[in-house]
Amino acid sequence: EAGVAQSPRYKIIEKRQSVAFWCNPISGHATLYWYQQILGQGPKLLIQFQNNGVVDDSQLPKDRFSAERLKGVDSTLKIQPAKLEDSAVYLCASSSIMGGGETQYFGPGTRLLVL
Amino acid sequence: GENVEQHPSTLSVQEGDSAVIKCTYSDSASNYFPWYKQELGKGPQLIIDIRSNVGEKKDQRIAVTLNKTAKHFSLHITETQPEDSAVYFCAASIEADKLIFGTGTRLQVFP
Numbered sequence: 001e002a003g004v005a006q007s008p009r010y011k012i013i014e015k016r017q018s019v020a021f022w023c024n025p026i027s028g029h030a031t032l033y034w035y036q037q038i039l040g041q042g043p044k045l046l047i048q049f050q051n052n053g054v055v056d057d058s059q060l061p062k063d064r065f066s067a068e069r070l071k072g073v074d075s076t077l078k079i080q081p082a083k084l085e086d087s088a089v090y091l092c093a094s095s096s097i098m099g100g101g102e103t104q105y106f107g108p109g110t111r112l113l114v115l
Numbered sequence: 116g117e118n119v120e121q122h123p124s125t126l127s128v129q130e131g132d133s134a135v136i137k138c139t140y141s142d143s144a145s146n147y148f149p150w151y152k153q154e155l156g157k158g159p160q161l162i163i164d165i166r167s168n169v170g171e172k173k174d175q176r177i178a179v180t181l182n183k184t185a186k187h188f189s190l191h192i193t194e195t196q197p198e199d200s201a202v203y204f205c206a207a208s209i210e211a212d213k214l215i216f217g218t219g220t221r222l223q224v225f226p
Contacts, residue, residue, distance in 0.1 A: 004158070040218075040219070041218055041219070042119075042121075042204050042206070042216025042217055042218055042219055043159065043204075043214075043216050044216070045213055045214065045215075048212075048213065056213060091158055091159070093158075103149070103161050103164070104149075104161075104214060105161070106151075106158035106159045106160070107158050108156070108157055108158045109157075109158050
């Protein structure tokens with residue numbers, strides 16, 4: 001079974017530029033999560049989708065971050081404009097159902113450096 | 116909201132020794148507690164999890180214990196090997212939904 005795929009793996013941009021990350025979850029997984037992991041910290045949830053609907057985006061800085069999951073499969077996370085403090089690893093995870101005690105499987109992450 | 120504290124932040128052991136990592140949580144409604152291992156340049160990988168209706172769970176050299184009254188849970192790794200070296204994260208959630216992670220423990224196993 002293929003795992004969660006993410007691209008790009010690395011990205012370097014200057015502040016105030018925009019950037020987008022892509023995630024392809026495990027086939028058949030209805031729930032998709034985006035986490036931000038700052039160096040030396042644990043992952044922090046940004047947004048959670050169930051199929052193509054948003055379940056929780058309470059921690060998403062909506063003035064600069066946006067995310068979508070068209071057709072309930074792939075998802076993109078965008079930052080516009082980027083700030084220095086956005087430098088982090090952006091992790092995508094998926095699970096087969098929501099709230100049912102199912103394991104979240106993580107992708108390798110996209111490492112973002114904002115200069 | 117939920118808050119998870121994890122200790123120690125770094126842990127060095129000799130190969131063959133045991134390693135113990137401890138976490139405490141604040142929300143008594145949390146009922147799912149996974150442990151993830153993260154190697155350099157990779158995403159977190161689930162190694163073991165426990166639900167609140169169980170006090171202990173074991174999988175080969177790895178075990179997790181849960182004390183609901185005290186709201187803490189621990190990861191035990193026995194007979195450590197160099198390939199166990201990584202960063203370990205505990206997490207807590209309600210029904211495995213929104214995971215709240217600890218700050219991580221960097222484990223180094225020296226040959």
